[in-house]
Amino acid sequence: MIFLAKARFLSLFLVFHYVVEFCIGGDVITASEYIQDPGSITSSGGLYRMGFFSPNGSANRYVGIWYNNVPRYSVLWVANRKNPILDSSGVMTISGDGNLVVMNGKRELVWSSNVSNSVTNAKAQLLDSGNLVLLKQSSNSSANDAENLWESFQHMTDSFLEKMKLSTNSRTNEKQALTSWKSPSDPSIGSFSASLDPRNIPELFIWNGSSLYWRSGPWNGNIFTGVPEMQSVYSNGFAEASYMSYLLLKSNGDLVQPYWDQSSSSWGIVWSSRLSDCDVYGQCGPFGICNAKKSPICSCLKGFEPKNFEEWSRGNWSSGCIRKSLLQCNGTTNGSSTAGKKDGFLKLEIMKVPSSGIFFSTLEEDCPGNCSMNCSCVAYAYDSGVGCVFWIGELIDLQKFSIGGTTLYVRLAHSELEKKGHLREIIATTVIIGTLVVIIIIWFARRKAKKQAVKQSMEKHLSSGEAPSVVMLGENLSRVEFQEFVKYKIEELAAATGNFCEANKLGRGGFGPVYKGRLPNGQEIAIKRLSRASGQGQQEFMNEMEVICKVQHRNLVRLLGCCAEGDEKMLIYEFMPNKSLDTFIFDPLKQVHLDWRTRFNIVDGICRGLLYLHRDSRLRIIHRDLKASNILLDKELNPKISDFGMARIFGGNENQANTRRVVGTYGYMAPEYAMEGRFSEKSDVFSFGILLLEIVSGRRNTSFHYEDQCLSLLGLAWKLWNEEDVLALVDPTMPATPFEVQLSRCINVGLLCTQERAKDRPSISTVISMINSEIVDLPRPKQPAFTARKITQDTDSSGQSQKTCSANDVTLTVLQGR
Incomplete structure (x- = not known):
């Protein structure tokens, strides 16, 4: 059986009501009317354009389809994604056998529609749906009678439009699937794919190679139950949208819904498949439950305990949980005090139900009895659009939502569900708990007082030099x-x-x-x-x-x-085998091993770590000493932020704090912190901006000397920015040509992060959107801090005075927190 999600899948997320202007230009390709790079054609309604393009950071040429008359967010379909053309000599035309083909300047075939039967009188047409179709039309028939030989909607790349179909043949397992780009600058097939699996209950899956990465939860005829946003945003499966939008499978595996905001004339993201680590498949292992609003995010279901306590305590939850008490299965199991007592069910509301559910009835009243009678059934759920579903074996990918979801009933031994209902026991328990609360409050109060005394004593000793x-x-x-x-x-x-x-x-x-x-x-x-x-x-x-x-x-x-x-x-x-980032990035012998893709991966990883510290952890933490020597590299050169000796924990309502003791490393310190002792998330953003410029340039901001001028690396970046020559900042050992757009973007972001006033700097979450091109149009930076100064020493301690030079190279300043 072939399961077709005809137009329905995208309908879950969007409806087009976008009005476009009609543009003059052909929408047809024939043997005599072909596209020569850089030419293009436009659909009759003016919504879509097809032509040659180069991805950001690449000089290679491809044929693609994108939205017309708006700034390009991404290309919706690519023809020759496996075989780029290396120059601007490409042609797209109809070949002698009737196929739609792309050829390079040497007339070598780089892509073909591969229609097996040779035809004449063929033409290709770009439709207002975004579909590119190859048609066979006899001379005596009307246009409506043309035979459809091939269409781009049957050969999707990474984007899903309204009238596309995702399908799976359950007999042959052949799938119509989305496949990600390898990287934002390389449209060849990447690691991730998205497809429907209708074998039990239809679900949308994202795969990382052969490993499951994300799942939508079951389709109930109206919504995917594992996408909670659909409960409040979408009506009958249709988004209440008045904008241009589609679905995009990004190269990092995230499925997102970009939309064109006509009011602000910019692209944004209305939905993303991955909002937290809980959205990664199987994050908490078998019988573990993930809740993004708790810390740690993983816990065991009631009646279960970690399978591996040591790994669980270290934050490695993949081993999951095991039962504390064996199931009785209708009281037939012997050898325990609960023998003869039937199992019961734990009710869990607002849940993403596990994968691999099995449908067994359309009636809700059949659910508990049928599951109880089957010793293999470990859980069941009911949804009016699906019916009764039960699970056998391990329950994997459980998630607690804030809205939406499904009520799940998990089978537990009777002993795990027994309630102590006697009044005396309730009173005794209440008294014990009350006593413990009082003891804990007293203990915390004393601990806080002692800690404050220790802190004051240490500050006294430090201020006196002792x-x-x-x-x-x-x-x-x-x-x-x-x-x-x-x-x-x-x-x-x-x-x-x-x-x-x-x-x-x-x-x-x-x-x-x-x-x-x-x-x-x-x-x-x-x-x-x-x-x-x-x-x-x-x-x-x-x-x-x-x-x-x-x-x-x-x-x-x-x-x-x-x-x-x-x-x-x-x-x-x-242990980090590759030591710290500074041992690589500033070493002339080692820095040649860091190509731009590796450096960008390091930049992105640092951002993710900072985002966790600033926003996603249960505590808000300001690092205060972010620099290259505090970024450690594992064996795959993945970055890990280290050295939290100077970090500060913020309370829930705190946005900034003051200190009399300015600590950190000059050259990375934000001006408001170095001069006034004020620090906030934006202090770390400033340090990250310096670090980003160092990674791009391969040069330190401190101990930097440029043509006998009083310029730091930041000062040089600002000078080159004003001269519109920012690529001169790029590390000469690293080829910049394929990545010029991305490098320029990162330098722009680095300057935005180092602006003089903290409120002008972006948050780290905005930085991530900027460097990944989710925010297309970047603002122009204002003049960064310290651009007219040269730091003459590189030290890790603020206890020593640092020299800076003024415009006349005379004035010396000692930086000290007030």
């Missing part, structure tokens, strides 16, 4: 919430590092040295050892413990454990 006592630090360290982190013994770490020998030393900071170690199980680790003589590192050490214990993200370095014995204080991290 190092705080190690005893005081040890007492404070004992109160840190370690959660499930391993507490190592000094003997273990000494053995792992060869007694902290110099050969295993990775580097040194203000806190002390960092060593590479290897545990008996073969795991490599990095050990940050607090120097006994360090006055700077002790407060940072404590701060890092308290901050990093509370956050987990793939772009943040992972803390594995700690050691606190006597006057020895150490933090143990996952």
